[in-house]
Amino acid sequence: MALYFGEEKEHWEAVGYLHDVDYEKFPKEHCQHVRELLADEAVAEEDIRAIISHGYGLCTQEVPPLSNMEKSLFTVDELTGIVMASALMRPSGIADMDLKSLKKKFKDKRFAAKCSREVIASGFELLGLTPDVVMQCCIDGMREHKAELGI
Ligand SMILES: [Fe+2]
Numbered sequence: 686m687a688l689y690f691g692e693e694k695e696h697w698e699a700v701g702y703l704h705d706v707d708y709e710k711f712p713k714e715h716c717q718h719v720r721e722l723l724a725d726e727a728v729a730e731e732d733i734r735a736i737i738s739h740g741y742g743l744c745t746q747e748v749p750p751l752s753n754m755e756k757s758l759f760t761v762d763e764l765t766g767i768v769m770a771s772a773l774m775r776p777s778g779i780a781d782m783d784l785k786s787l788k789k790k791f792k793d794k795r796f797a798a799k800c801s802r803e804v805i806a807s808g809f810e811l812l813g814l815t816p817d818v819v820m821q822c823c824i825d826g827m828r829e830h831k832a833e834l835g836i
């Protein structure tokens with residue numbers, strides 16, 4: 686998504702790694718303890734904001750996703766779950782996954798049912814991008830890391 690928006694990939698990746706920082710300690714109050722955990726970690730305010738915003742309307746009402754990074758994180762957090770599950774079902778994983786097959790899995794609401802299609806669709810809306818563009822970004826981005834992801 687960073688590449689799509691022409692922004693700094695390493696920066697977005699770092700926020701991605703951090704985005705669930707409070708989940709392990711506070712699974713029932715997810716996104717509500719980000720600030721206290723990162724207060725002494727030299728994480729920029731805009732990044733803390735982005736992390737909190739990924740739970741907007743789900744586990745916090747505090748910070749709506751506004752920037753490209755925030756809207757992207759909010760959307761792909763759920764969408765990558767479907768890409769992941771879909772890749773795990775395929776004999777050659779994500780290597781030859783195309784948009785068409787991902788869209789089929791997306792439409793099948795019983796598949797990876799925990800990944801909310803409504804949240805993802807609202808993310809597309811926020812981003813102002815078509816599902817095709819965002820889904821292709823996810824496939825491309827995850828394919829680049831297929832070894833680490835085990836897909
Ligand atoms: Fe999360």
